[in-house]
Amino acid sequence: MLDDLVYVRMNSLMMKKRGELEQKNMLPINLDNISVNDFEKSIEDVDKELKRLLDDVDDSIAEDLLFGASASFTESETQPPDFYVETLNLDTMFTPQVVVQGRAQCLGTDQDALLSHISSAPRFPSPSFQAKFERPSPETLQVTLTGAVRTKIDSEGADILVALYENGLLTDCPAGDNRGRVLSNDFVVRKMEKLCNIKDISAKKTVNGTVSFSLWDGFKSNKCGIGVFLQDRSFHTFGCQNLSLPQNL
Incomplete structure (x- = not known):
């Protein structure tokens, strides 16, 4: 994702x-x-x-x-x-x-x-974001996040990334070893956007921001969710939160 x-x-x-x-x-x-x-x-x-x-x-x-x-x-x-x-x-x-x-x-x-x-794998506390979901247009999903990252961030900084994923995907296999079978896939990342970059903040400081995703044909909110996570310049991840989308968004 x-x-x-x-x-x-x-x-x-x-x-x-x-x-x-x-x-x-x-x-x-x-x-x-x-x-x-x-x-x-x-x-x-x-x-x-x-x-x-x-x-x-x-x-x-x-x-x-x-x-x-x-x-x-x-x-x-x-x-x-x-x-x-x-x-x-x-x-x-x-x-x-x-x-x-x-x-x-x-x-x-x-x-x-x-x-x-x-x-x-090292354990980190999950961020505590609250999410507001909106559809400004049929082709766009807007997500506003407000909360704390629950991890102290130093002067090196970190990005807060938001991934939009989809569950329940089915793939028909007409050829190959799985010919004639239907494979199911969950947590398939469809889109990913950067919410913001943060530096020198405490674990309890409130952070907020908004990201927009362009949607695909056949998008169904009841099959999707977002993953919010922190990532530093070395591509190390520390802290991740899973949020489900509202039904019939």
Whole structure:
């Protein structure tokens, strides 16, 4: 739905996994041995373990972790590969598939690394924004936010970013391994805007601002929400808040 990058080296487990994947990529592909069921089972195992892990933490932490990862995907659309190499201190050039709070990254298929990064991620208090939603026109959504970031911000400053996401998306797959299947996706970031930049403020100081989003065809407010989060110049995320949109906005 936005977010971060980090100064963390790839852990040895990820390097080992990547090496194995690169070796497999050099082998000829036998289509008769490819099993969609095996792939789906692996994804289901990760989803179940991730849900179990997030059930053990409070909502603010879960939101911070989930949106932190989402933001990284958004950055990957705009940043060149060498940017990741420098920022994440990688020793190989590739774009991470998952970045947790801008401080750790891994391949999305590496279950052990993914769950380890989530469980060890630093905890921050969620901002306490109140939101006012308006539709100045059928094509525009305006969001006014007022509240405290609940984290002291020094002279280096930080941006307050707002992501508009959509749940319940369905993708029909006419070809490929998932041919004939319909895949569902939640927390898909549709738009992201910067609310403001803040510097030298206390955790309790009130901040306010307004952002506007251009909407897409088929927009339905009951399927959408916004994620508000803080991000510094190093793309580290600290503090995230999830807000649902009103029904039939």
